[in-house]
Amino acid sequence: MANQDIHREWASRIRGQEGSEPLAESVVEILDCAALCFTETGFQGTSIDDVARRLGATKGRIYHYFRSKTDLFFEVHREGMKRLMGAVIEAKSAGGTGRETLQRMVEAHALTMMQNVAYEAVVVQGVHLHRLSATTPEQRVILDELMDVRHRFEQMFVEVFEAAQADGSARQDADTSLAVKGMLGAVNWMAIWYRPRQDDSLETQQAMARNLATLQVEGIG
Amino acid sequence: MANQDIHREWASRIRGQEGSEPLAESVVEILDCAALCFTETGFQGTSIDDVARRLGATKGRIYHYFRSKTDLFFEVHREGMKRLMGAVIEAKSAGGTGRETLQRMVEAHALTMMQNVAYEAVVVQGVHLHRLSATTPEQRVILDELMDVRHRFEQMFVEVFEAAQADGSARQDADTSLAVKGMLGAVNWMAIWYRPRQDDSLETQQAMARNLATLQVEGIG
DNA sequence: GTCTATAGGCTGATAGAC
């Protein structure tokens, strides 16, 4: 079962244990097309036939790998979160003052958003996951898990912010939760306006990520 | 025709000319219910029957006032933008340095988001308006108009930012467009996480808006 | 102005051939 493989891989990745088998090529192809469709027309606006058409196939292929449209959406979301988590965890582990670490995390977050717009736009949509009215018990388990990762993702930023307050590199009077929601909002919003251009080199993207992160951490003054 | 009335009122409001007739009570009732439904379950996820049920009526009533579901969505979006525009234009007109003005605008934006979550969540969804594949020529006109307001809204912030750079109250090296997209993202994101609570007094909301605006303008250091 | 009834189209999911 493809779902379970992905689940296992992702779960171990979060725990910091690498070394799970990569996704099968056929699954990745489907996920890529699904991510694009969901990004362009939303969950309810995308039909399985749309995804199949983009894939150059029919829905038989998709239903062979995914039990339902909801499951498909979940897997795209999961993959998007995996990439975000991986990038931010790495940025967090490099050391420096709390504020420096926070800036690196925001920058990594922003760069990952740009390099995976389709997947991350689905993650942003997924904020409204309750909308999907996940009904089956299995889906509810996956849903709870996804919400949990979202929460832990945000919490990582809060912790580092508090560390920054403790080491004197961030203002003491700030509401850390609100500040983090603001920063993450500024970055997540990229999923809505940013679309890669032909002339977007890696350097361009890195520069944008750095600029945005600096503005969020240092302000405009 | 209700649509046209609303259109006229809104258009004159944007031009700064008040004094158009207020919306009919029956229309407001429908818009309120529609805003809640669209916010909770999205455009495609909301059926006209859902809105009617919330309204305590049947869809006959809704189709009497709105030609289509898309038109209904447009009107909610329009009303949401009207409220945002009104608040930010007022904040912009008060004077002070560019940076002070900008902070007041962000604060007003944030407060309006909190006080009209349902409408503003629809506005945020509307960023993907092309998804609705507005087909009729009339709808395309409305769509173009809405996109235009969005653009002018953002442009107001860019102008004030540049004024702040000119009067020395903002850093010269900042990419104004990116900075504004960041700030607006931080505030727009409220539509996703903020939901009013019982104990949310006006003072509480104002304090949150002020905190968020300060963090966005001054940074965390 | 609001309701009921219904037409007509699309979509998620399944069954079974190859």
Place this chain on the structure above:
DNA sequence: GTCTATCAGCCTATAGAC
């Protein structure tokens, strides 16, 4: 593993009674 065929349900929009 992939495709074709198909069903059953839901949803937009309209027509016409009251």
